[in-house]
Every structure is written in structure tokens, then in C-alpha cells.
């Protein structure tokens with residue numbers, strides 16, 4: 001009896017010792033996404049739709065990342081190659097796959113001077129402003145509820161010491177183009193975080209000071225902005241600045257989230273690994289730093305592949321930089337020494353909410369029934385202006401055209417319209433959206449000055 005007890009006790013001690021010895025490994029995450037999730041952050045990558053059929057690429061994507069950013073597929077040239085005709089298939093492929101895998105999506109980018117379709121490049125003035133507002137509305141509406149954060153405006157400030165806006169066709173439509181883009185995006189997708197995104201703003205300098213002043217002004221005036229993206233493309237000419245963390249923190253202190261949106265660091269070996277670790281440390285030290293996105297998976301996927309700036313080599317093997325990022329996030333690489341049986345099966349389970357509550361800032365009252373259609377409006381208003389999105393829904397039979405009447409308060413005026421033709425405050429379908437199947441719906445919108453309309457629109461079908 002005594003012998004049995006001694007043996008049992010010895011066994012218990014051994015088991016306890018084993019638990020103590022194994023627990024650090026057993027608790028640590030073994031992927032970037034899981035390790036970041038344990039720190040309440042996402043770890044994302046830019047994704048190219050045409051690479052998803054590459055199994056090495058998609059294998060790493062599924063295993064390591066909890067957020068994706070379409071690298072080119074959501075840009076204006078990709079989503080609206082012809083004015084008013086939208087093309088979402090490549091971006092949809094990325095977004096649907098991400099949603100199915102529980103990954104967040106960063107939308108990139110709604111309004112940008114670069115990668116505009118030729119028709120927009122050739123536009124100016126009111127026509128371009130209207131086209132931009134329509135583009136932002138259409139794309140943000142298409143992805144409503146699926147985007148964690150949108151880069152609403154990208155790279156709008158000039159490099160160098162002036163702190164000026166970058167000259168562009170969008171800037172020449174008027175200095176308010178940025179806030180109009182943000183207000184329009186908020187109206188179209190009230191659940192997404194809306195970010196301003198730029199490069200060479202990673203440390204304190206004239207350009208980041210100018211962005212800082214804009215964010216401060218937007219917060220003071222109620223322009224909807226939720227986050228600032230710091231692209232963080234680093235190399236010998238543009239190294240990681242010493243005040244990186246301080247710069248992130250000063251923006252966070254304005255009351256916005258900060259995100260590292262396009263990280264890549266040219267170089268190799270321990271120097272590259274140390275810079276990556278420093279970026280992760282900075283984000284972890286700033287409470288409002290939501291997450292980090294690297295701009296591609298393997299070095300060969302990078303827009304500057306010759307600089308080998310990413311975390312995986314061309315064959316998909318993790319580099320020293322990968323290990324340093326994982327370690328800095330509190331994770332650990334699985335031990336290669338036959339300890340597979342004790343390495344944890346850590347479920348990545350990113351905490352992803354892909355269906356933000358979508359609630360218009362002004363709820364419409366009950367829809368009014370016209371001859372075969374109804375119309376409802378959601379309104380985003382600010383002091384002196386508004387954006388209205390109107391949903392036209394067909395009744396029990398298909399309709400081939402519609403006219404919506406809106407009552408505008410005295411002194412208010414419609415300044416631009418998309419997906420409809422306006423005559424005063426009466427809106428009629430355009431060629432491509434008059435036909436609506438029974439029970440189906442289509443949307444149009446308009447922007448105006450003065451007080452927003454509050455009465456429910458009327459709808460008449462043809």
C-alpha cells in the first residue's frame with residue numbers, strides 16, 4: 001500500500017513538472033495572426049486576386065493572416081473602368097474568401113490621384129467631383145458590412161517641407177474634396193472605420209504635421225474620420241524613423257485609431273529582422289494601434305521584390321524577420337525537435353466582426369407606396385450639407401422605370417446626383433437602373449447644400 005502511494009506521488013510530481021516545463025510552449029501562438037489576436041490586434045497582408053490559385057501563397061495566407069487588403073483590385077481603375085459601369089469580380093473574390101475564412105478586410109482605396117481610370121484622369125471640376133462622390137458611394141455601398149476599415153483617401157499630401165496638399169485633378173476640384181469623400185463614405189457604409197492613408201508620414205515631419213492638422217480639424221468640425229493609416233514602406237533612403245511610436249501616439253491622442261497599412265522593409269537577415277521587431281513593438285505600445293498589414297506575402301510578391309522586403313522568401317519559407325515579428329508578438333515558432341505532440345493546436349480564431357451594424361444616421365419613416373415601387377432614404381447630414389442615399393424597391397411586379405420625388409426644405413438645393421437624373425428634387429432612373437425585378441431594388445444618391453430632407457420620398461413606377 002505504502003509503495004503504491006509513493007509511486008503515485010512520484011508520478012504526480014513528474015506530471016506536474018512536465019506541465020510546468022511545457023506550458024510556455026503550449027500557450028504561445030505559432031502564427032502571426034494568432035499571436036496578434038492574443039494582443040487584440042490583427043495581422044494582415046496585401047493580397048492579389050490572381051495569386052490565390054497558387055497553393056503556396058494561399059496556404060500561407062490562410063495560416064498566418066487575420067486581415068487582407070486587396071493590393072490593386074479595389075482601386076478606381078479596377079472597380080469603375082468605364083464611368084458608371086462597375087466591375088467588382090476580382091475584389092469580390094478576395095473579399096468573399098476573406099469573409100468565409102473569418103479574416104477582416106481593409107478596403108483600399110476609394111479616392112486617390114493614382115490608378116484612376118483614363119476617363120477620370122481626363123476629368124476636372126464639378127464633373128470629376130460628382131464622379132468621385134458617385135464612385136465612393138457605389139463601391140462603399142457594394143461592400144457595406146464587409147469592410148473593417150476603408151482607406152477613404154490615399155496619399156493626398158505632397159512630399160517635402162511644404163506641408164501642402166498634393167496637386168492632383170481631385171485636389172483641383174476644391175480643398176474640401178477629402179472631407180466630402182469621408183462624408184460620402186460614412187453615408188454609404190456607416191459601420192466601417194474610415195481612414196486617411198499615406199506614406200512618408202511615419203515619423204514627425206512636415207507631411208505628417210500637415211496630416212495631423214487635417215485630422216485635428218476634421219475631429220473639431222465633425223468630419224467623420226476614424227483612423228489614420230501609416231504605410232511604412234522602409235528602405236535605406238527612407239528608414240524606420242526613431243520617433244515612429246511617438247508619431248503613432250500623437251495621432252492616437254487626437255482620438256483616431258492608427259493602423260500600419262503597407263509595411264515592408266528592404267534588407268535581409270538580422271538588420272531587417274530588428275527593424276520589423278521595432279515596428280511591432282511600436283504598434284503594441286500604442287493602445288489604439290489596431291493592427292499591422294504587410295504589403296505582400298513572399299519577397300517575390302512585393303512591388304519592390306528586388307529589395308526582399310517581406311517576411312517569407314520566394315519559396316514561401318519564413319525568414320528571420322518572420323521569427324522576430326512572431327516573437328515580438330509573443331508567439332513562438334513550433335519546435336522542430338520532434339515536439340509536435342506537445343505543441344498546442346492553437347486555433348487562430350481571429351475576433352472578426354464582419355457585419356458591423358449598419359444604421360443610417362437618420363432613419364427613414366415607413367416607405368410610401370407609389371404605383372409599383374417604394375422609396376426609402378438614408379441621410380447623412382452635417383452643418384450646411386447632406387448626402388442622401390435612396391433605395392427604390394419594386395413591388396409585386398417588375399418595373400421598367402421609376403421617378404422619385406423628394407421634398408427639400410426651403411433654401412436647400414441638390415448639388416450633384418449619381419445613378420439618377422435630377423430635375424430639381426425629382427429623380428428619374430438612368431439607362432442602366434430603370435428595370436427592377438419584382439421585389440428587387442436599386443439605389444441612387446444625391447448631395448446637397450442646406451438642411452437635409454426629412455420626409456419620406458415618393459416613388460412612381462413605369
Ligand code: G3I
Nearest residue numbers: 046071072108109114115154155199231233262295302303
Ligand atoms: O496587371 C497588369 C498586367 O496585365 C500588365 O502586363 C502589367 C504591365 O505593367 O501591369 C500589371 O498591372 C500592374 C499592377 O500593379 C499589378 O501587378 C500595374 O502595371 C502596376 O502599376 C501596379 O502597381 C501597383 C502600384 O500600387 C500602382 O500604384 C502595385 O502592385 C501595388 O503594390 C502598389 O501599391 C501601392 C498602394 O496602392 C499605395 N501605397 C503605395 C503602394 C506601393 O506603390
